[in-house]
Amino acid sequence: MKQPAVVTLLAGGALLALVPWLHLPAFYESILYLVLHWVLLATSWNILSGYSGYFSFGHGAFFGAGVYTTAVLAGKFDWPFLATLPMAAAVAAVLGLALGAVVFRVRGVRGEVFALLTLAVTFVLATIVLNTPIDGGPGIYLSGVQVPRLAPTQPGTFYLLALAGAVGALLVAHVVQRSRLGVGLFAIHDDEDAAEVMGVPTYRYKLVALAISCALAGLAGGVHALFISYVTTGEVFSITVPLTVILMSVLGGTRHWAGPAVGATAITLLLYAFTKGDLALAGKATTGAVLIAAILFMPQGIVPWLLSLRRAAAPAAADAAPRETVQAPMPASTPRGEALLRATALTKSFVGVQALAGVDIEVRRGEILGLIGPNGSGKSTFINVVSGHHAATSGAITFEGREIARLAAHRIAHAGIARTYQIPRPFAHLSVRDNVAAAAMFGGAALSASRARAEADHWLAFTGLAVKADALPDALNLHQRKFLELARALASRPRLVLLDEVLCGLNPAEIDDAVALIRRIRDAGTTVVFVEHVMRAVMALSDRLVVLDHGQLLAVGPAAEVMQRRDVVDAYLGTAHAAAGH
Amino acid sequence: MLLRVTDLEVAYGPAPALWGVSLAVRAGELLSVVGPNGAGKSTLINTLAGLLRARAGTIEFDGHDITRLPAHRFCAAGIALVPEGRRLFATMSVRENLELGSLLAHARAQRARSLEHAAALFPVLRQKLGAPAGALSGGQQQMVAIARALMARPKLLLLDEPSLGLSPLVVQDLFAAIRRIGADGITMLLVEQNVATALQIAQRAYVLEQGRIVAEGDPESMLSRAEVRRAYLGSEP
Numbered sequence: 001m002k003q004p005a006v007v008t009l010l011a012g013g014a015l016l017a018l019v020p021w022l023h024l025p026a027f028y029e030s031i032l033y034l035v036l037h038w039v040l041l042a043t044s045w046n047i048l049s050g051y052s053g054y055f056s057f058g059h060g061a062f063f064g065a066g067v068y069t070t071a072v073l074a075g076k077f078d079w080p081f082l083a084t085l086p087m088a089a090a091v092a093a094v095l096g097l098a099l100g101a102v103v104f105r106v107r108g109v110r111g112e113v114f115a116l117l118t119l120a121v122t123f124v125l126a127t128i129v130l131n132t133p134i135d136g137g138p139g140i141y142l143s144g145v146q147v148p149r150l151a152p153t154q155p156g157t158f159y160l161l162a163l164a165g166a167v168g169a170l171l172v173a174h175v176v177q178r179s180r181l182g183v184g185l186f187a188i189h190d191d192e193d194a195a196e197v198m199g200v201p202t203y204r205y206k207l208v209a210l211a212i213s214c215a216l217a218g219l220a221g222g223v224h225a226l227f228i229s230y231v232t233t234g235e236v237f238s239i240t241v242p243l244t245v246i247l248m249s250v251l252g253g254t255r256h257w258a259g260p261a262v263g264a265t266a267i268t269l270l271l272y273a274f275t276k277g278d279l280a281l282a283g284k285a286t287t288g289a290v291l292i293a294a295i296l297f298m299p300q301g302i303v304p305w306l307l308s309l310r311r312a313a314a315p316a317a318a319d320a321a322p323r324e325t326v327q328a329p330m331p332a333s334t335p336r337g338e339a340l341l342r343a344t345a346l347t348k349s350f351v352g353v354q355a356l357a358g359v360d361i362e363v364r365r366g367e368i369l370g371l372i373g374p375n376g377s378g379k380s381t382f383i384n385v386v387s388g389h390h391a392a393t394s395g396a397i398t399f400e401g402r403e404i405a406r407l408a409a410h411r412i413a414h415a416g417i418a419r420t421y422q423i424p425r426p427f428a429h430l431s432v433r434d435n436v437a438a439a440a441m442f443g444g445a446a447l448s449a450s451r452a453r454a455e456a457d458h459w460l461a462f463t464g465l466a467v468k469a470d471a472l473p474d475a476l477n478l479h480q481r482k483f484l485e486l487a488r489a490l491a492s493r494p495r496l497v498l499l500d501e502v503l504c505g506l507n508p509a510e511i512d513d514a515v516a517l518i519r520r521i522r523d524a525g526t527t528v529v530f531v532e533h534v535m536r537a538v539m540a541l542s543d544r545l546v547v548l549d550h551g552q553l554l555a556v557g558p559a560a561e562v563m564q565r566r567d568v569v570d571a572y573l574g575t576a577h578a579a580a581g582h
Numbered sequence: 583m584l585l586r587v588t589d590l591e592v593a594y595g596p597a598p599a600l601w602g603v604s605l606a607v608r609a610g611e612l613l614s615v616v617g618p619n620g621a622g623k624s625t626l627i628n629t630l631a632g633l634l635r636a637r638a639g640t641i642e643f644d645g646h647d648i649t650r651l652p653a654h655r656f657c658a659a660g661i662a663l664v665p666e667g668r669r670l671f672a673t674m675s676v677r678e679n680l681e682l683g684s685l686l687a688h689a690r691a692q693r694a695r696s697l698e699h700a701a702a703l704f705p706v707l708r709q710k711l712g713a714p715a716g717a718l719s720g721g722q723q724q725m726v727a728i729a730r731a732l733m734a735r736p737k738l739l740l741l742d743e744p745s746l747g748l749s750p751l752v753v754q755d756l757f758a759a760i761r762r763i764g765a766d767g768i769t770m771l772l773v774e775q776n777v778a779t780a781l782q783i784a785q786r787a788y789v790l791e792q793g794r795i796v797a798e799g800d801p802e803s804m805l806s807r808a809e810v811r812r813a814y815l816g817s818e819p
Contacts, residue, residue: 372749373749374719374749374751374752375719375720375721375747375748375749375752376719376720422747423667477619477620478619479618479619479620480619480620501747504746504747505619505743505746505747505775506619506775507616507617507618507619507775507777507814508775508777508778508814509618509812509814510618510619533747533748533749533750533753535750571751572749572750572751573750573751574750574751574754
């Protein structure tokens with residue numbers, strides 16, 4: 001069976017659908033409805049916020065949009081109840097898309113800013129609903145609305161609707177986690193800029209995830225409107241909804257599709273187990289204590305904790321998957337020696353600082369071009385601008401004849417340019433192999449998930465990291481993390497690779513190995529631009545050298561020639577190296 | 583003997599990073615620890631700064647056993663760390679960064695003098711005191727990191743990869759400054775990938791490999807050992 005989780009979900013759902021015919025007391029059917037209601041809501045929240053790390057406090061707004069869509073259509077316009085549900089999902093999704101289209105464009109809106117912004121949306125929406133004919137103040141009564149009989153009792157009907165929603169949401173969450181979208185969202189979670197530069201269309205992915213998340217929340221709202229049968233803005237747009245779903249998801253585990261469902265079930269049942277009698281107060285205290293303990297001892301959440309126990313119990317079977325042979329980088333479309341990349345009058349200004357003041361740099365196909373200069377001379381800025389991490393202020397960059405200066409970073413990656421970061425930026429929660437596989441999936445190579453893993457193994461072997469494939473980046477030392485950066489860049493099979501100080505922090509013997517590695521990369525057909533301060537490596541590797549100083553071109557030419565120029569010695573090398581330069 | 587480490591063992595979870603490391607730092611000397619990446623050099627320096635707990639062994643500083651003290655007490659005892667990657671408070675001004683280095687009572691009392699001393703050591707910083715630390719060039723940031731550690735008036739300065747990512751000219755200046763700090767009588771323990779320079783300016787050196795000390799001696803004798811040259815100096819001089 002290829003997808004045991006899907007089969008289990010569908011079979012479990014079918015089995016649970018029989019519950020209304022057991023004729024349980026209505027009280028139990030209502031509790032079961034609430035469990036499934038929270039499973040649906042928490043799972044929907046997790047698809048954006050858990051996977052991508054964009055914690056939304058605005059889930060109440062999208063849930064409320066669904067509640068009021070159904071309340072208005074069924075209560076005021078006499079739509080049949082079931083027909084309002086797709087509308088509830090659609091209205092919430094459109095609301096989410098409109099919000100996302102604005103906020104996801106702004107780089108500054110991340111983390112706590114995003115959380116606060118979504119919370120504000122909830123209050124804005126509540127105010128609009130309260131002060132317009134949508135609600136107008138008194139709330140909307142829905143006791144007159146006809147609920148179709150899907151089960152022997154009305155609570156049974158709500159139970160079945162919530163069950164369908166919960167199973168559907170879990171299927172969606174499962175499919176998303178296994179898809180490119182899921183890998184992309186996890187990458188965004190760990191390092192959004194690095195993900196974008198690697199080729200993940202971050203804006204589109206966040207928007208899609210938000211739309212799915214909102215639609216499911218809207219659906220939950222639509223069903224819930226009739227369940228409570230009297231809706232008011234105060235109840236619907238409360239802070240309780242987002243706080244509860246966050247707690248449930250974190251308790252169950254946000255990095256697994258089933259985590260929020262487990263958390264929702266646990267919390268809902270705990271709360272209702274203690275509602276009766278004198279135990280209510282003691283019960284709430286116990287619930288709180290249980291939650292604190294759970295989060296202290298299982299910070300990753302229940303589901304990941306259980307999975308880690310299982311992994312520990314069954315020692316990993318050796319990965320015997322056959323290795324596909326992977327051919328070297330893409331075929332060249334321009335012959336060796338011609339201009340591959342050309343930057344013309346390129347400038348980049350930050351507030352008060354001109355990091356690049358109009359430079360012209362040509363990179364020729366098949367060469368290793370060294371980029372040197374004092375700290376702050378614009379070397380890293382050049383790499384940041386070419387890779388699309390920063391937009392150029394003015395000037396042009398053509399790559400294989402195509403203008404790329406105005407493209408988004410992920411499109412530049414697709415065009416065949418990859419880079420490394422001076423300070424390694426691995427995706428901390430993905431294994432070493434998955435880090436490299438993500439690059440193969442989203443970069444210029446655009447491989448399928450399974451081919452990407454084979455490609456990843458190839459590059460891990462190439463960089464000597466094969467033994468660490470299943471480890472998390474945390475377990476690597478600096479040397480290995482640098483090589484992970486390199487493997488990630490190469491896995492997208494770039495035609496141009498930009499290396500930002502891959503050698504810094506390595507000792508001379510390790511540098512010799514790395515120099516040999518970089519030569520092999522070039523020999524396999526990839527053009528290399530590298531920024532470096534380690535002069536022995538610069539001299540050993542560079543076909544040509546470009547020297548930058550204060551954002552301007554100081555010198556270009558064959559390495560030995562450039563290194564002897566008086567101005568280069570004064571600005572950069574100092575006397576010690578000038579003497580040793582020959 | 584300012585610092586004496588005996589049979590030190592440090593582990594990350596079950597994985598040991600240092601096995602029975604013993605070393606001594608004499609008052610006033612500049613000691614280099616060299617070795618490949620992953621040998622445990624940063625682990626050693628972080629343990630000596632109190633950031634990591636020793637699983638076994640003792641750290642004696644200035645005649646006191648400080649093995650079990652919390653990190654801030656290491657600083658109070660007179661050990662200051664210049665961490666790898668500088669770790670400045672990027673949005674705070676250079677002056678604020680430096681002042682944060684002198685929070686302890688005895689250091690606070692001499693804050694003005696320490697600031698003047700830092701400015702004398704790194705004249706470039708004089709004009710940069712009001713600038714946010716994150717806006718400085720890499721070399722200047724490294725100077726702030728060293729000056730911040732000196733503001734605590736330490737007896738022992740721990741330097742973890744100070745030349746990381748700096749251009750040759752800046753590295754040259756930086757090592758000149760480290761020599762001047764040594765001339766002022768401050769004891770230093772230096773971890774550095776730039777092995778040739780690290781051995782040139784040190785009075786004594788240890789070689790650390792896979793969590794163990796494998797060699798100790800004066801730098802000239804280290805430089806003349808074939809296996810050290812092969813392992814750490816690469817093919818060229």
